[in-house]
Amino acid sequence: xxxxxxxxxxxxxxxRGHFGIFGGRFVAETxxxxxxxxxxxxxxxxxxPAFQAxxxxxxxxxxxxxxxxxxxxxxxxHLGGAKIYLKREELNHTGSHKVNNVLGQIMLARxxxxxxxxxxxxxxxxxxxxxTLCARFGLECVVYMGAVDVERQQPxxxxxxxxxxxxxxxxxxxxxxxxxxxEALRDWVTNVHNTFYCIGTVxxxxxxxxxxxxxxxxxxxxxxxxxxxVEGRLPDSLVACIGGGSNAMGLFHPFLDxxxxxxxxxxxxxxxxxxxxxxxxxxxxxxxxxxNRTYLLMDADGQIQDAHSIxxxxxxxxxxxxxSWLHEIGxxxxxxxxxxxxxxxxxxLSKLEGIIPALEPAHAIAKVMELAPKRSKDHLMVVNLSxxxxxxxxxxxxxxxGNSK
Amino acid sequence: MTxxxxxxxxxxxxxxRSAFVTYVMAGDPDLRTSLDIVKAxxxxxxxxxxxxxxxxxxxxxxxxxxxxxxxALKGGMTLKKTLELVRAFRKDxxxxxxxxxxxxxPIYIYGVDKFLADAKTAGVDGLIIVDLPPxxxxxxxxxxxxxxxxxxxxxxxxxxxxxxxxxxxNTSGFVYYVSIAGITGAAAADANAVGEAVARIKxxxxxxxxxxxxxxxxxxxxxxxxxxxxxxxGTALVDALKNSLDAEGRAxxxxxxxxxxxxxxxxxxxxxxxxxxx
Ligand SMILES: Cc1ncc(COP(=O)(O)O)c(C=O)c1O
Numbered sequence: 001x002x003x004x005x006x007x008x009x010x011x012x013x014x015x016r017g018h019f020g021i022f023g024g025r026f027v028a029e030t031x032x033x034x035x036x037x038x039x040x041x042x043x044x045x046x047x048x049p050a051f052q053a054x055x056x057x058x059x060x061x062x063x064x065x066x067x068x069x070x071x072x073x074x075x076x077x078h079l080g081g082a083k084i085y086l087k088r089e090e091l092n093h094t095g096s097h098k099v100n101n102v103l104g105q106i107m108l109a110r111x112x113x114x115x116x117x118x119x120x121x122x123x124x125x126x127x128x129x130x131x132t133l134c135a136r137f138g139l140e141c142v143v144y145m146g147a148v149d150v151e152r153q154q155p156x157x158x159x160x161x162x163x164x165x166x167x168x169x170x171x172x173x174x175x176x177x178x179x180x181x182x183e184a185l186r187d188w189v190t191n192v193h194n195t196f197y198c199i200g201t202v203x204x205x206x207x208x209x210x211x212x213x214x215x216x217x218x219x220x221x222x223x224x225x226x227x228x229x230v231e232g233r234l235p236d237s238l239v240a241c242i243g244g245g246s247n248a249m250g251l252f253h254p255f256l257d258x259x260x261x262x263x264x265x266x267x268x269x270x271x272x273x274x275x276x277x278x279x280x281x282x283x284x285x286x287x288x289x290x291x292n293r294t295y296l297l298m299d300a301d302g303q304i305q306d307a308h309s310i311x312x313x314x315x316x317x318x319x320x321x322x323x324s325w326l327h328e329i330g331x332x333x334x335x336x337x338x339x340x341x342x343x344x345x346x347x348x349l350s351k352l353e354g355i356i357p358a359l360e361p362a363h364a365i366a367k368v369m370e371l372a373p374k375r376s377k378d379h380l381m382v383v384n385l386s387x388x389x390x391x392x393x394x395x396x397x398x399x400x401x402g403n404s405k
Numbered sequence: 406m407t408x409x410x411x412x413x414x415x416x417x418x419x420x421x422r423s424a425f426v427t428y429v430m431a432g433d434p435d436l437r438t439s440l441d442i443v444k445a446x447x448x449x450x451x452x453x454x455x456x457x458x459x460x461x462x463x464x465x466x467x468x469x470x471x472x473x474x475x476x477a478l479k480g481g482m483t484l485k486k487t488l489e490l491v492r493a494f495r496k497d498x499x500x501x502x503x504x505x506x507x508x509x510x511p512i513y514i515y516g517v518d519k520f521l522a523d524a525k526t527a528g529v530d531g532l533i534i535v536d537l538p539p540x541x542x543x544x545x546x547x548x549x550x551x552x553x554x555x556x557x558x559x560x561x562x563x564x565x566x567x568x569x570x571x572x573x574x575n576t577s578g579f580v581y582y583v584s585i586a587g588i589t590g591a592a593a594a595d596a597n598a599v600g601e602a603v604a605r606i607k608x609x610x611x612x613x614x615x616x617x618x619x620x621x622x623x624x625x626x627x628x629x630x631x632x633x634x635x636x637x638x639g640t641a642l643v644d645a646l647k648n649s650l651d652a653e654g655r656a657x658x659x660x661x662x663x664x665x666x667x668x669x670x671x672x673x674x675x676x677x678x679x680x681x682x683x
Contacts, residue, residue: 016540026509026536028465030561030586033568172471178462185464190587192563288510288536289462301483302514304461 009256009331012322017206017292020328022321025205027291030189039207041112046214051107058103062136063093065100065218069226069382074352075368082237082375084368086355086385087223089247094129096358096387097219097247102129102198104215106137109196116140116191119198120184122149122177122243123313123360124156125387126200131165141165144183146176149312155391174306177243177316181290201244202320205291209320216250223382224254231380237262239371240384241363242334243278243313245320247386256331265323266367268309269336276308279336280319281327294321310339310399311359313387337366345369346389346396358387359396409502409530410555410578413452414613414634423630425450425675426615427668428506428639430457430473431490432482433646438656439477442646443494445665447501450672453615455533455637458487458507465535467590469640472647476654484511484520488527495528504557504578506533509545517545521552531555531578539571546575555579560606562586569609579613579635580606584620590640593619600632623674630678638671 012019025035045051059065067088076084089097102119109117117139121127127143134141143160147169150157160167173179181204188197202209202216220238227235238255240248242265255261270277277283280295287296289304297305297317307317326332337345345365350356357365364383372381389396417424427446432439446454459474459482466474491503505524512520512534524532532549539546539558546556555578563586564572573580582602584594603614616629617637629636642664649663650656 025538025540027538028535028561029538029559029572030465030563030583032538032540033563033565172468173461173475182462182464186467186588189465190591192586288508288513290464291536293513296510298510298514300514301485302460302511303478304510 005329009326010253012325013206013210017210019322019325021286022293022324023206023209024293025291026288026293027205028189030192034192035205037112041108042207042211045108045111055104055107059218063099063103064091066222066226067091069223069230072353075349078352079369079372081373081377082371082379082381083377084372085227085235085380085382087219087251087382089219089384089386090357090388094125094132095390096125096129097216097250098126098129098200099132100218100250101200101212101215101246102126102133104211105198106133106139109139109198110137112196114194114196116195117198118142118144118184118187118195119200120144120177120180121200122180122315123311123358124149124153124160124391125313127165127167128156128159128163130198131160131163134165135163142187143167144170144180144187146170146174146180148175149177152395153312153391154394176307177312178304178307185290201246202249202322203244203290203292203294203318209292209322212246213249213253213322216246217253219247219250219384220252220254223251227380227382234258234261235380235382236260237264237371237379237381239264239266239364239368239381241266241314241360241386242319242323243316243360244318245323247384249320249322251382251384252332263332264367264371265332265334266363267334267336268311268314268363269338270308270310272338273336276306277336278307278309278315278317280317281324281334282336284317286324289318292321294318294324295327310342311363313358313360314363335367337363341366343396343399355385356389356393357385358389359392361386406553408555408578409500410453413502414579417452423633423675423678424452424613424615424635425626425672426453426455426617426635426637427451427642428455428457428637429642429646429664430459430470430477431487432459432477432480433473433643434476434650434654434656435480436482436486436490438660440490440493441661442664443490444497445661446668447498449665449668450676451501451668453502453504453635455504455506455639456487456491458484458505458511460508460511463508465588467588467640469590469643469647473643484515488523491527491529502530503528504531504533505529508536509534512545517548521549521554525552525554529554531557533557533559533581535559539574542575550575550577557581559583562602566605569606573610576612579615580610581637582606582614582616582633583618584616585618587618589618591619593621593625596628596632599629603633623670626671627674627678630675636675642667
């Protein structure tokens with residue numbers, strides 16, 4: 001299928017929240033007035049310099065931005081090709097890129113007078129970021145997390161509880177991220193009057209995919225300026241892992257209209273694309289779930305299928321709608337990495353650079369291991385190191401010692 | 406266009422009585438039992454039948470209805486078989502209005518045009534698709550109206566007077582007022598608040614207004630029937646079905662009756678409610 005190229009890849013969505021056929025607002029009527037309110041509040045906040053100034057203050061002094069753009073010399077030498085830079089989102093307060101978005105949404109919630117915040121979380125990073133900012137601003141916080149993820153991401157569960165959040169293990173369905181999102185939507189429908197739903201990725205009903213992207217775009221904007229400073233030019237390629245796709249969209253978006261920049265998103269191929277996996281673009285097709293139309297893993301009857309990834313943060317049967325559009329229009333190249341490839345990359349980065357990555361960006365590193373050797377030595381490749389591996393240390397330790405599958 | 410739904414509400418109006426609307430999940434716990442249940446509903450006093458389309462991720466439904474959907478899916482139910490169930494029901498009953506209720510994805514994957522054609526010939530009268538607000542009317546609502554099916558929209562406590570006209574614009578058959586901001590199976594709203602909401606909606610439309618979510622007992626159904634043109638009961642029927650299953654979740658000799666008996670008791674509560682209110 002050929003689709004006409006747009007003048008700009010950065011102008012979406014349209015006013016109804018559509019990126020091509022993707023996106024939209026597929027939610028119960030109860031939520032619609034709230035979603036329209038949120039859209040209005042966001043439009044007003046965006047136009048308000050005081051909002052931006054307040055956010056910039058917290059980004060600098062609370063989150064610790066800008067995050068460094070680090071030249072990974074030993075990894076570069078080892079792979080023998082492209083010059084690899086790591087965008088160090090794992091150095092942010094709370095340990096991942098998730099905090100950028102949560103800060104923005106909590107500022108919005110405050111503007112809207114909401115006192116109760118709910119969130120869904122897979123790896124727990126979004127939950128931790130939300131619990132953190134709720135603590136900082138004295139807001140009630142409830143985090144929905146699949147019971148399976150509560151098991152495999154214990155360190156984050158404990159952190160959230162220490163921060164004063166209530167973590168609700170979700171027992172329905174596959175007991176992972178998609179079910180946590182269902183449960184959060186149910187809570188929102190029930191408590192719509194006083195509750196703000198802080199979504200953790202570039203998915204959900206419009207305006208979430210847009211506002212999360214905007215809040216995360218600081219990653220790409222900083223990268224652009226930092227690369228200009230150290231190398232005097234744009235990078236040649238970008239690589240980021242994709243759960244829902246927020247760290248990827250944050251890095252990619254500012255570069256979408258720079259045609260020389262090659263862009264790669266890396267989905268989780270789990271046990272392999274012909275077996276259980278979480279690669280919605282590679283193994284799914286367009287459908288409607290959680291408020292938006294996007295690529296989804298499903299059966300012939302439109303029932304949503306179980307996703308699987310070693311990484312709880314990538315274990316979701318969908319992807320943000322803007323990614324689906326960027327895939328169909330051919331601007332971004334979507335690849336996938338298996339559990340085993342991610343584990344190997346996790347170990348390689350730890351040993352070569354002294355940086356223990358989260359299992360999520362380990363998927364991106366896994367593809368860098370394939371891509372970088374094929375590029376020339378003056379090729380500048382940026383990988384989004386979306387989070388640090390502290391939360392994964394017990395799980396990976398068990399696997400490496402053979403105590404787990 | 407006059408549908409079975411229009412005809413039924415016109416009759417009820419003439420009789421001065423409120424409708425009793427039942428919800429059950431298609432294929433719960435298996436196709437055969439489910440068909441027997443649907444057939445039993447009109448005899449037990451249901452005026453309108455809502456038939457759930459099973460879906461893995463029913464985000465506006467509570468645990469009972471989600472479990473019913475998963476039982477049905479486990480039993481091999483699909484959207485295609487849901488339409489077969491409707492066709493089988495229509496062999497003996499050409500008057501009871503039947504509305505499919507569910508989520509958009511299975512329909513989108515089936516193909517909207519093919520679905521509407523197949524639903525119409527199977528004998529479906531209307532659709533309630535929870536995750537299609539008026540903002541997404543182009544998807545299914547407009548094509549459904551063109552295909553001669555009613556598209557029944559939910560109005561909720563958060564739907565204010567400003568928004569109501571948009572919600573009602575392409576609604577037909579009846580308006581489904583969700584009496585609480587919440588999921589199915591949650592606590593019931595109080596009848597007086599419902600009465601006020603119904604009066605408010607009536608200022609914007611002449612369509613019948615049915616009220617659902619949280620009605621479980623004949624008394625509650627009666628109280629709502631006095632305020633609205635119909636009351637909808639779902640979770641209580643689904644729970645009655647579930648309680649009749651064996652340890653493996655299979656139907657037993659009691660299953661069809663369990664649903665029919667509760668339906669009869671609820672219908673008894675609704676009938677005569679308008680007169681009792683006078
Ligand atoms: C460190 C890290 N990276 C990536 C992700 C995936 O999310 P997204 O694709 O929205 O960046 C997660 C999600 O939990 C995460 O914790």
